[in-house]
Amino acid sequence: MEPTTVMYNEKKIVDIVTLKMVVAEKSLPIEKVRSSFEVGNWLIEEIGDYAQEHLALLCLNTKNEITHFSIVHVGTLNQSVAHPRCIFQRAILANAARIMISHNHPSGNTTPSENDIQFTNRLIKAGEVMGIELLDHIIVGQKNYLSLREEGYWN
Incomplete structure (x- = not known):
């Protein structure tokens, strides 16, 4: 949506853009998040x-129902550089109460890198400020996954 610009007494005034919820037609195999195990196994396939x-984002409402799923960023063979603002921009537009993020390791080794851990901690802090809780960060390979929350990488 493009904001409308009007001139008033030689001052530029910009209308505020109104946001509306849009319901997607495509359904996901998981409607409600019950566990990182369930989400991790689905993301292995995805x-x-x-x-x-x-880097994938799952937005959830207050009942942990998935309201939005998207690929936020595509990186290289061994890294994906995304900024928290890209994630939270989509979360806000999706009216998310909570989020989960996930990314794949093409090598198949799901051990988190130091960058993975630092990025997760930045998202936790940003989410606290925004009022949008990060439930988990799941790293997936071709056959397995690792939940940073379950493995104790949470600060």
Whole structure:
């Protein structure tokens, strides 16, 4: 949407853009998040076999129902550089109460890098400020996944 610009007494005034919820036609195999196990196994199938790192976002409402799923960033063979603002921009537009993020490791080794851990901690802090809780960060390979929350990487 493009904001409308009007001139008033030689001053530029910009209208505020109104946001509306849009319901997608495509359904996901998981409607409600009950566990990282369930989400991790689904994401193995969804992004686990990509040859480049893909950072995915799941937005949830107050009942942990998935309201939005998207690939936020596509990186290289061994890194995906995304900024928290890209993630939270989509979360806000999706009216998310909570989020989960995930990315794949094309190598298949789901051990988190130091960058993965630092990025997760930045998202936790940003989410606290925004009022949007990060539930988990899941790293997936072709055959397995790792939940940073379950493995104790949370600060």
